[in-house]
Amino acid sequence: MDYDRIITHGDFDGVVSGAICSFVLGVDTFIFAGPGAITRAEVSIGPRDVVCDLPYPLECGLWFDHHPGNREALALRGIDPAGIPGRLDGTKPSAARVVFEYYSERGTDLPARFAETVAETDTIDSFDYRTIDEWLRETPGKLVDMSLKAQFPGPRERTKFLDSLVRLVRDGSLADVLTDATVAGNVARYRDEERRMIEFLRKSIAFLDEDASHELIVLDFTAHSRPPRVLKNLAYLIEPDALAALTVSPLFRGDRKTTDISISMSLSMNMTDKPHGKDIGEIMRTLDIGDGHVGAAAGMIRCASKDEMLRKKKKALADIWKLWKAAK
Numbered sequence: 408m409d410y411d412r413i414i415t416h417g418d419f420d421g422v423v424s425g426a427i428c429s430f431v432l433g434v435d436t437f438i439f440a441g442p443g444a445i446t447r448a449e450v451s452i453g454p455r456d457v458v459c460d461l462p463y464p465l466e467c468g469l470w471f472d473h474h475p476g477n478r479e480a481l482a483l484r485g486i487d488p489a490g491i492p493g494r495l496d497g498t499k500p501s502a503a504r505v506v507f508e509y510y511s512e513r514g515t516d517l518p519a520r521f522a523e524t525v526a527e528t529d530t531i532d533s534f535d536y537r538t539i540d541e542w543l544r545e546t547p548g549k550l551v552d553m554s555l556k557a558q559f560p561g562p563r564e565r566t567k568f569l570d571s572l573v574r575l576v577r578d579g580s581l582a583d584v585l586t587d588a589t590v591a592g593n594v595a596r597y598r599d600e601e602r603r604m605i606e607f608l609r610k611s612i613a614f615l616d617e618d619a620s621h622e623l624i625v626l627d628f629t630a631h632s633r634p635p636r637v638l639k640n641l642a643y644l645i646e647p648d649a650l651a652a653l654t655v656s657p658l659f660r661g662d663r664k665t666t667d668i669s670i671s672m673s674l675s676m677n678m679t680d681k682p683h684g685k686d687i688g689e690i691m692r693t694l695d696i697g698d699g700h701v702g703a704a705a706g707m708i709r710c711a712s713k714d715e716m717l718r719k720k721k722k723a724l725a726d727i728w729k730l731w732k733a734a735k
């Protein structure tokens with residue numbers, strides 16, 4: 408079977424998955440997309456396309472994924488994943504691991520460098536860190552991931568970079584990739600942005616009055632007229648002992664700020680591999696505002712006015728705190 412294009416997620420896991428598929432299948436036309444674009448069928452995908460690290464589209468030639476939620480979505484559509492060419496394995500930390508195992512098991516001759524590239528992808532995609540030091544340790548994969556997180560002038564520049572990156576990852580080790588001038592330039596740019604984000608977070612971090620021991624970092628951006636670009640995990644650099652972080656952000660429709668808000672919350676690295684009984688997804692489901700996993704989840708609250716938003720936000724934060732403390 409010949410394939411024409413690889414449609415993959417525009418993150419580190421998507422790049423590595425796409426790179427391995429490209430190596431094996433000899434396909435070098437890439438389309439980068441987010442999960443939403445696939446669910447909304449914004450990308451037309453056919454039987455000669457390979458899809459990685461994304462929900463199953465209406466149809467495709469080969470599909471590789473590791474998101475358990477995408478299996479549930481298939482079940483709702485009455486589709487059995489076993490009948491789809493490729494592999495969905497919800498137990499794997501990355502889609503790159505799924506692709507790597509699929510072709511290794513088939514006896515495909517894969518270059519030795521892919522083993523290390525995939526091991527790094529596992530750690531990065533599943534955020535598998537136990538301590539802040541471990542998270543901060545700069546490995547080649549972490550640096551390549553930084554190059555992706557840099558801000559681009561626009562979506563076209565980002566796509567162009569992703570397109571060159573997937574080829575670099577296919578053709579060399581992660582250390583080789585870092586010698587590329589554009590990659591190195593993006594890493595440097597990201598470092599500057601990160602420094603600014605940390606300064607911004609320093610001014611934004613708050614805790615609820617009830618939270619005397621500062622367990623839950625609260626970042627409330629509802630007063631901002633533009634959505635600030637911050638990676639909330641950076642807040643742990645400032646509050647390394649916190650157990651979780653939560654952001655409240657206004658929702659934007661186009662360029663316009665609405666009174667609707669989104670809440671996203673995740674556990675800190677301090678909680679990895681510890682028996683804590685907390686389930687962030689369960690908190691969102693109990694409040695009936697959203698969904699997610701044990702370690703990270705998000706929700707949305709619709710509000711008709713600013714007053715209602717302020718009231719509902721206060722109530723949601725108090726409820727989240729109660730559920731957080733009740734779980735043992």
Ligand SMILES: [Mn+2]
Pocket residue numbers: 420421460473501502532
């Ligand atoms: Mn992934």
